[in-house]
Amino acid sequence: MQNNLALYNSLSRKKEPFKPLHPPFVGLYVCGPTVYSDAHLGHARPAITFDLLYRYLMHLGYRVRYVRNVTDVGHLENDADEGEDKIQKKARLEHLEPMEVVQKYLNNFLKNMEKLNTLHPSIEPRASGHIIEQQEFIKSIIEKGYAYEVNGSVYFDVLKYSQKYPYGKLSGRVLEELQATVRDLEGQDEKRNLFDFALWKKAAPEHLMRWPSPWSDGFPGWHLECSVMSTKYLGNIFDIHGGGMDLQFPHHECEIAQSTAALGKESVRYWIHNNMITINGQKMARSLGNYITLDQLFNGEHPLLQQKYSPMTVRFFILQAHYRSTIDFSNEALQAAEKGLQKLLKATATLKNLRPSSESTVDIKNLQAKCYEAMDDDLNSPVLLSNLFEGVKYINSVNDSAEKLTAGDIELLGNVFRTFVFDILGLTDEGINAGDEKLTEGLMKIIIDLRQEAKNRKEWSTSDKIREDLKKAGIILRDVKDGVEWERE
RNA sequence: GGUCGGUUUACCGAGUGGCUAGGUAGUGGUCUGCAAAACCAUUUACGGCGGUUCGAAUCCGCCACCGACCUCCA
Structure with missing residues (x-):
């Protein structure tokens, strides 16, 4: 299968010819929303950008598996042990079950994505539905020696990883600089280095979202779900990973590190990032x-x-x-x-x-x-x-x-x-439904014919009144060369 | 402070060395009973300073301003 498509790969910072790994199949993974409030204009950007890519790839004849995750667990408010899950915080405020919050805002997101005429992804996996897979992934990282357990939590050993693999290659970070600029938040005593990140966090007693694991009752770290679900559904190496530019660091950088550590090779061939709405x-x-x-x-x-x-x-x-x-x-x-x-x-x-x-x-x-x-x-x-x-x-x-x-x-x-x-482009005519349209067409023909008769008699006041009254009713008439056009306002 | 990106005409927004991007708004015209639509024509550009070049919005350097990331984020 042939194409002339070039895509800008964030990894190389260049446009590259797009060559899928296993044509005619294409694997596309996109970071979806964290569902804890109504979808906003910013969410429309990646949804539409990658919908455009999805549609174009299919138009070119590819069979695309498009996976977009739903983050419904695990993103902490901050990096502290006291950190409270975003979803849990919202749940407390609204007196809802955490999963009730997730459902509510997921529904809102999906409803709005449909209105924007974005096609549904092939799979919309949820982080909470892949806890076991995430634990298996952690085990694999530990086995390879790139993670360590402390007090029931598991952290990724960035320093050790960076000795064998280029940590920071996607975002252009240098470890020494990170060392200097990383924020010294409270409760990080467990980490060997400030830039290490959590794979599994032990849940505090009041924490509602929690699952049993070999290490503790807890929940998975922020970046893990994407490494796990992308490779589960698209294979250890797949074509395209997309998301917002703001996710490049640390989220995607950590994803690369996790996947590479666990699988021994990089998963993603083309990283594509959409810019922000300001x-x-x-x-x-x-x-x-x-x-x-x-x-x-x-x-x-x-x-x-x-x-x-x-x-x-x-x-x-x-x-x-x-x-x-x-x-x-x-x-x-x-x-x-x-x-x-x-x-x-x-x-x-x-x-x-x-x-x-x-x-x-x-x-x-x-x-x-x-x-x-x-x-x-x-x-x-x-x-x-x-x-x-x-x-x-x-x-x-x-x-x-x-x-x-x-x-x-x-x-x-x-x-x-x-x-x-x-x-x-996925644009649609946001018109009216077909049944009404047929009736309206008939009625409009009658009105236009009556007005034409008035015009033939040069009764301008009558013909103008018809046009003006129709305008008030939301219909615009136009006299054109060979007849009359009308449309809704 | 570090890393990266941006600064285009009234507004939005493409464009990487020479040729009108496009949309919206404005002006004039064609058409028309009037109006509207459509079409045609048309005005206001490339942040500043220097350099490379026959020629720069486009390449290079410096400066100014804005933003993103370095916490969660689309």
């Missing part, structure tokens, strides 16, 4: 409290929102920037995205009614090639969109008889738009 130039994050949830975006209920924005507007907004650039949130930018999306979708509808000519005056094959080039160049969705807008111009020009297309080229153009707009 607000007023600063990263949007739950811990900073400057986030807007997806629910709020969709219903407009947030002090910073001038209006509500539909899921497709949000999706288009994100796709308009390259995934490795930051995107700054603003009402202006979202409103521009909303209009741009409407223009694109309107043209796809117009496309269906184009009249063919005996010759073509624009080059559709070339347009198609440019669309593939954009996607092949590290998923350059903004350039793809700019090419598609060139197609929009063609469509409208042909509709206005300023340009011409043969029937074959119209079909090809339709193909290009269906493929890239709907299949690959």
Whole structure:
């Protein structure tokens, strides 16, 4: 199987041709959310970025197993022994069972991901469902000599690992520097070095989320689940691991160390990281409290929102920037995205009614090639969109008889738009359901015919009143060259 | 403080040595009973200073500013 796709690999800091290990199969693992509050705009970024990659790989003919984990255990508030599990903290605040919290916010996340038209991953494994596997992984690391047990907790021995393997290669860290900058938090006496990290933590008596283990009643460390679940479902070596740039260190660095220590070789061939969404130039994050949830975006209920924005507007907004650039949130930018999306979708509808000519005056094959080039160049969705807008111009020009297309080229153009707009970019027309539409079409025809009769009699006040009243009802009429167009506002 | 990245026209956002990215907003025009849409034309650029080059937004150096990571995080 052939492709021209190049992806930016964080490991090499270069774009590399994408060659899967076992074509036509591709293994894709992406770090999912920690489910302890409603999904926010920041969560939409990796979901849409890797949805784009997933869709494109499938379009190229690959059979992709897409695994995205759900973190429902284990992430501590801080690195101290007193650290309280994020999920447990929320559970106490809301008087819920920890797993009830997990379910609630997982539902919220998945509902919003569906609204954004991201495809479901092939597997969405949960950390709490893989405790035994994680313990087995720890045992293997201990056997290889890269972990040590202290008072029922198990830590990864970074110093020892770094003597054989290059710890820090992904994030560009140097151990000596880490030594100097690592924070000296309380309760770290058990570690041999400050940069060691927990594989298993003994649970304090009041800790609710706990499982029995050879070392203690406790819970797995922060980074372990991804090493375990990625290799369990994708094999010891797999193609792509994705996630947010903020996870590069320490999370992904620790993942590499764990997997390499346990398996004797590196698991991941291509590391892909999406950039952050910022607000007023600063990263949007739950811990900073400057986030807007997806629910709020969709219903407009947030002090910073001038209006509500539909899921497709949000999706288009994100796709308009390259995934490795930051995107700054603003009402202006979202409103521009909303209009741009409407223009694109309107043209796809117009496309269906184009009249063919005996010759073509624009080059559709070339347009198609440019669309593939954009996607092949590290998923350059903004350039793809700019090419598609060139197609929009063609469509409208042909509709206005300023340009011409043969029937074959119209079909090809339709193909290009269906493929890239709907299949690959995953945009949808957030219209209305089909049954209502049929009735509305009939009613609109009656109204438009009556108005035309008035116009024929030059009763402008009547025809204008019909148009104005329809506008109040949310329908826009337009008199065009050969008839009347209408659409919903 | 260390490591890494960024600074593009009114706003968003591509672009790595010479050729109009694109979207949104603005202006003028075509069309039109009017309006709208569409199309055509068009204005405001590459943080600062220096260097390399026939030629730099694009390469190099210095400076300024902003951000990410070094705690949990998408």
